[in-house]
Amino acid sequence: MEWFKKMWEAGKKAWGSWSLVQKLILGGIVAAVVVGSVLLVGVSSSPSMVPLLTSPITDQDQIVMITNRLDEEGVVNRVTGGIIYVENDSVARKMRATLVREDLIPQGTDPWAIMDMERWTLTDFERDVNLQRAITASLEQHLEALDDIDSADVNLVIPEQSLFASEQNPTTASVIITPKPGSDITENRLKIEGIVKLIQFAVEGLEAGNIVVSDLSGRHLNDFEGLEKIDRLDLTERMLKQKTALEARYMGQILRELQGIFTAKRIRIVNMDIDLEFVNKKISTEEHFPIEMTPEDPATPYPDRQVVQTFTESQQTTKESFQGTGFNPEGPPGQEGQTPPQYQDLTNLVGNYSKDDQITNYVYNTQTSEEEMAPYKIARVSAAVAIDGVWTLERDEKGEYIFENGTLKRTYEPVSDELLAKARQLVEHAVGYDANRGDTVTVQHIPFDRSEEFKQQDEDYLRQKQIQRLLFYSIIGLLGVIIFFIAFRLISKEMERRRRLREEELARQHQAMREQALRNAEEEGIEVEMSVQERARLELQENAMNMAREHPEDVAKLIRTWLAEEK
Numbered sequence: 001m002e003w004f005k006k007m008w009e010a011g012k013k014a015w016g017s018w019s020l021v022q023k024l025i026l027g028g029i030v031a032a033v034v035v036g037s038v039l040l041v042g043v044s045s046s047p048s049m050v051p052l053l054t055s056p057i058t059d060q061d062q063i064v065m066i067t068n069r070l071d072e073e074g075v076v077n078r079v080t081g082g083i084i085y086v087e088n089d090s091v092a093r094k095m096r097a098t099l100v101r102e103d104l105i106p107q108g109t110d111p112w113a114i115m116d117m118e119r120w121t122l123t124d125f126e127r128d129v130n131l132q133r134a135i136t137a138s139l140e141q142h143l144e145a146l147d148d149i150d151s152a153d154v155n156l157v158i159p160e161q162s163l164f165a166s167e168q169n170p171t172t173a174s175v176i177i178t179p180k181p182g183s184d185i186t187e188n189r190l191k192i193e194g195i196v197k198l199i200q201f202a203v204e205g206l207e208a209g210n211i212v213v214s215d216l217s218g219r220h221l222n223d224f225e226g227l228e229k230i231d232r233l234d235l236t237e238r239m240l241k242q243k244t245a246l247e248a249r250y251m252g253q254i255l256r257e258l259q260g261i262f263t264a265k266r267i268r269i270v271n272m273d274i275d276l277e278f279v280n281k282k283i284s285t286e287e288h289f290p291i292e293m294t295p296e297d298p299a300t301p302y303p304d305r306q307v308v309q310t311f312t313e314s315q316q317t318t319k320e321s322f323q324g325t326g327f328n329p330e331g332p333p334g335q336e337g338q339t340p341p342q343y344q345d346l347t348n349l350v351g352n353y354s355k356d357d358q359i360t361n362y363v364y365n366t367q368t369s370e371e372e373m374a375p376y377k378i379a380r381v382s383a384a385v386a387i388d389g390v391w392t393l394e395r396d397e398k399g400e401y402i403f404e405n406g407t408l409k410r411t412y413e414p415v416s417d418e419l420l421a422k423a424r425q426l427v428e429h430a431v432g433y434d435a436n437r438g439d440t441v442t443v444q445h446i447p448f449d450r451s452e453e454f455k456q457q458d459e460d461y462l463r464q465k466q467i468q469r470l471l472f473y474s475i476i477g478l479l480g481v482i483i484f485f486i487a488f489r490l491i492s493k494e495m496e497r498r499r500r501l502r503e504e505e506l507a508r509q510h511q512a513m514r515e516q517a518l519r520n521a522e523e524e525g526i527e528v529e530m531s532v533q534e535r536a537r538l539e540l541q542e543n544a545m546n547m548a549r550e551h552p553e554d555v556a557k558l559i560r561t562w563l564a565e566e567k
Contacts, residue, residue: 143198386443424443
């Protein structure tokens with residue numbers, strides 16, 4: 001009791017010390033706690049509800065239609081955030097079936113969403129549906145993992161198992177793929193076949209003929225009967241690529257062999273054409289050779305190797321002999337025999353028959369080899385190469401280039417026939433020349449049109465000459481400026497030195513006259529008043545004279561320093 005009194009007194013004291021704002025804040029907190037407690041109790045006491053559909057509905061008209069249908073069935077419902085809640089799971093399952101039957105499921109809702117409800121037990125139908133959904137999702141992930149597919153939509157139809165195989169409906173699959181930009185999957189048969197195999201092996205019992213792969217435009221991609229033309233186009237494209245690559249390689253070999261001799265500017269490959277024949281076959285060869293019984297002994301001076309063509313592996317002998325009358329078949333008792341008339345006279349004759357049959361199996365050395373022909377062979381090669389001569393710039397007696405009529409003077413030296421013949425041999429070796437194959441190689445001397453090159457060369461030469469002249473005149477002008485500056489500096493120093501000498505001489509004369517006047521005045525006994533400056537100058541002179549007498553070396557250094565600065 002005492003403790004409650006103390007707490008009450010402390011609370012009253014604290015309440016009295018608080019300001020109005022603090023009291024209002026405390027009141028608001030208490031009111032919020034009370035309201036929250038009331039709401040919590042109200043919500044917890046209200047019955048729990050389950051969602052009718054897991055996906056929120058964005059269309060308000062559809063929400064009104066569904067809630068009206070629920071009201072008709074007397075189902076208590078509530079709409080929160082686009083999701084409709086009903087009383088319990090049993091009511092929800094019943095109303096979902098009703099919505100599906102009356103086509104009230106909103107557009108865009110996942111058709112499998114009604115199977116995602118949480119429940120304690122699962123039916124066989126729900127397990128089959130979940131298995132089908134898992135296989136479909138896995139297939140879509142596999143297809144979208146491919147580099148050429150942006151997205152994939154898979155629809156599987158797995159029918160129920162029938163008692164009789166003849167009545168069993170087949171499993172089918174339809175796939176819509178969205179290719180990535182720049183992908184050739186819609187035109188590549190091998191990639192489409194790979195997708196069909198991937199789908200077939202992912203679903204048990206699915207046959208390749210029951211798979212349809214299409215693109216967004218609805219084109220049947222795995223209809224391989226329509227891809228024969230595309231295959232021929234692909235083969236033609238590969239042939240052209242191979243032909244271009246082979247021609248480029250031969251051109252590179254020719255240029256490497258000739259450019260080191262004639263330089264790159266003087267070589268032009270006018271034509272390089274290679275006719276290819278594409279083949280696809282294998283050659284099997286079987287060789288038979290003798291069996292070595294005794295190998296060659298290198299220690300003997302004579303050949304002692306013994307071979308046999310074959311030796312017997314197995315042998316079978318059969319002998320048959322017969323002697324007596326022949327067998328004449330007769331008919332049933334009391335009936336005439338069935339022997340033809342022409343053979344009736346031969347009956348009851350004594351005959352002799354013998355047969356000797358011998359089968360011998362021989363063994364011999366056999367070697368079988370298979371050679372796969374190259375996918376193509378060169379049927380014919382034709383090459384044409386043009387070689388330019390040598391242009392030389394002429395020089396004068398001073399070693400300078402001759403420049404006439406606005407151009408440099410040049411002389412042309414053609415390629416000799418001997419060099420052309422050697423160059424032709426090099427080209428023939430580079431392309432694997434074969435006269436029996438009908439190959440043609442031509443190497444000719446042709447002067448190239450170098451007017452643009454010569455024009456650029458002349459302009460560069462003129463520009464270089466202009467730059468040289470400009471540099472020469474600039475150097476001369478710079479030297480003139482330097483010489484003028486040096487001369488001006490020397491003249492200025494000399495004039496300054498002479499002016500200073502004149503001023504010093506005038507100052508000495510004035511000083512001498514002033515001293516003479518002072519001495520005359522002292523001799524005559526006349527008192528002469530001197531200014532402060534004159535007295536300071538006299539004292540400075542006396543000090544300088546005294547210093548010169550006492551420290552003549554220091555005074556000499558000082559004088560030399562003054563003279564050096566004046567220079």
